Amino acid sequence: MEEDCHKLKRVYMSGADKRMALQRVNRGRPSGSTNIVPEVEILNEAAILTENWCLFELGSCLGQPISTLRWLAQRKLIKNNFFCNPCNRHFTLNAYKRTVDGYCWYCKECKRRRSVRDGSFFTRSKLSFKQIILFIYCWSRDMQLKDIQHEARLSSINHTLVDWGNFCRDVCEVEIETNPNVVGGINNDGTAIVVEIDESKFFHRKYHRGQWRPGHWVFGGIERGSGKCFLVEVPDRTAETLQDMILRYILPGTHIVSDGWASYGGIENIQNGIYSHAVVVHERNFVDPLDDEVHTQNVENLWMRVKRKLRRQFGTSEDLFTSYLHEFIWRQRFKNFPLFSAFISCISRQYPA
Ligand SMILES: [Zn+2]
Known part of the structure; x- marks a missing residue:
C-alpha cells in the first residue's frame, strides 16, 4: 500500500507538476516582486484572533528571512508593498544582505532603498524579526524574563528585554485608552x-x-x-x-x-x-x-x-x-x-x- 503511494507520487511528479513544484521553489526567492504576499493571503482581524500559535509552529514559520516577511505581511505587521510617490511606481522587494532582515524595498527608477520595517512596530529595534516575534510570543504568554531571554536568544547585558517589555505595555496602553472598557x-x-x-x-x-x-x-x-x-x-x-x-x-x-x-x-x-x-x-x-x-x-x-x-x-x-x-x-x-x-x-x- 505504502509502495503504491510512492509510485503514485512518482507518476504525479512528472510533467506539468514538476514545473509547478519548480515554481513553488522559485516563490521562495521573490526578488523583484512588488508584493510580499498576494493580497488574498492577507488576514483580517477576526482571522488573526482565531490563530492559536505555539512556540514550535511559530519558530518554523520564522525559519527563513522570506518566510518571516510573508508571515508578517499576512498579519499586516509590515507593509505588503511600498509605493514610490516621486516615481509613481511600486518599490520592488530585493534581497539585501546588509540588513538583518535580508531584504529591502528598492525603487528601480530613483534607486532609493527603504527598510521593510518602515512605519511598523519594528522600526525601533535592531533585533531580528524572529527575536522580536518570539519575545512578543513569550511576553504575551506571561513567561518570566529569564525564559523570554532564553527563547528569543537575547543577551542578558543590554536593556533590550526591559525596553521590549515597555514597548509591549505601550501597545496595551494605546489599546485601553482608545477603547476604554465600559x-x-x-x-x-x-x-x-x-x-x-x-x-x-x-x-x-x-x-x-x-x-x-x-x-x-x-x-x-x-x-x-x-x-x-x-x-x-x-x-x-x-x-x-x-x-x-x-x-x-x-x-x-x-x-x-x-x-x-x-x-x-x-x-x-x-x-x-x-x-x-x-x-x-x-x-x-x-x-x-x-x-x-x-x-x-x-x-x-x-x-x-x-x-x-x-x-x-x-x-x-x-x-x-x-x-x-x-x-x-x-x-x-x-x-x-x-x-x-x-x-x-x-x-x-x-x-x-
Ligand atoms: Zn522612486
Missing part, C-alpha cells in the same frame, strides 16, 4: 446588570531601605457574571472624581453595589437617577447576612488578583505603575483569546501597514 447596563430580559465598585490604594508602603512610596489610588468596577471590569488610576477619591469615573465607565441602567465610603453617597442621584445603588452595610463580613446580594466580593477578588500580579512585576520604577496596570487590564480584556494573537491584532491596528 461595563454594566441592562440585561436582555430588562433587569439591571450588577456592577461592584471600589477604590484601593496600591503600594503605599515603606520599601527596602526605608524608601517611602506614596502609592496610587485605583478605582475599579466588575460586572457580576461576566467578570468584565475596568480599572483606572485616580488622583484622589473625592465624590467629584469617582462620580466622573462612574459616568465614564458604567452604563446607564446599572445596579451599582459599593461600600459606605462617603463619596459614593448620591450615586442614585447622578443625572437624575440613571443608576440604582446598594451599599454594603457590614464592614466586618463582606456578605450581608440579611441580603446575600449586597456584597463586594468580586471587586475584592479583583484587587487581590491585580495586587498579586503587579507586586510580582513592579518594584523597579515608580513611573511604571500605570504601565503595568494597563498591561493587567489588557490581559483581562483579551482573556478569552490566545493572547499572542490578540496582541498581534492590536499591533496591526495601531501601526497600519
Whole structure:
C-alpha cells in the first residue's frame, strides 16, 4: 500500500507538476516582486484572533528571512508593498544582505532603498524579526524574563528585554485608552446588570531601605457574571472624581453595589437617577447576612488578583505603575483569546501597514 503511494507520487511528479513544484521553489526567492504576499493571503482581524500559535509552529514559520516577511505581511505587521510617490511606481522587494532582515524595498527608477520595517512596530529595534516575534510570543504568554531571554536568544547585558517589555505595555496602553472598557447596563430580559465598585490604594508602603512610596489610588468596577471590569488610576477619591469615573465607565441602567465610603453617597442621584445603588452595610463580613446580594466580593477578588500580579512585576520604577496596570487590564480584556494573537491584532491596528 505504502509502495503504491510512492509510485503514485512518482507518476504525479512528472510533467506539468514538476514545473509547478519548480515554481513553488522559485516563490521562495521573490526578488523583484512588488508584493510580499498576494493580497488574498492577507488576514483580517477576526482571522488573526482565531490563530492559536505555539512556540514550535511559530519558530518554523520564522525559519527563513522570506518566510518571516510573508508571515508578517499576512498579519499586516509590515507593509505588503511600498509605493514610490516621486516615481509613481511600486518599490520592488530585493534581497539585501546588509540588513538583518535580508531584504529591502528598492525603487528601480530613483534607486532609493527603504527598510521593510518602515512605519511598523519594528522600526525601533535592531533585533531580528524572529527575536522580536518570539519575545512578543513569550511576553504575551506571561513567561518570566529569564525564559523570554532564553527563547528569543537575547543577551542578558543590554536593556533590550526591559525596553521590549515597555514597548509591549505601550501597545496595551494605546489599546485601553482608545477603547476604554465600559461595563454594566441592562440585561436582555430588562433587569439591571450588577456592577461592584471600589477604590484601593496600591503600594503605599515603606520599601527596602526605608524608601517611602506614596502609592496610587485605583478605582475599579466588575460586572457580576461576566467578570468584565475596568480599572483606572485616580488622583484622589473625592465624590467629584469617582462620580466622573462612574459616568465614564458604567452604563446607564446599572445596579451599582459599593461600600459606605462617603463619596459614593448620591450615586442614585447622578443625572437624575440613571443608576440604582446598594451599599454594603457590614464592614466586618463582606456578605450581608440579611441580603446575600449586597456584597463586594468580586471587586475584592479583583484587587487581590491585580495586587498579586503587579507586586510580582513592579518594584523597579515608580513611573511604571500605570504601565503595568494597563498591561493587567489588557490581559483581562483579551482573556478569552490566545493572547499572542490578540496582541498581534492590536499591533496591526495601531501601526497600519
Ligand atoms: Zn522612486
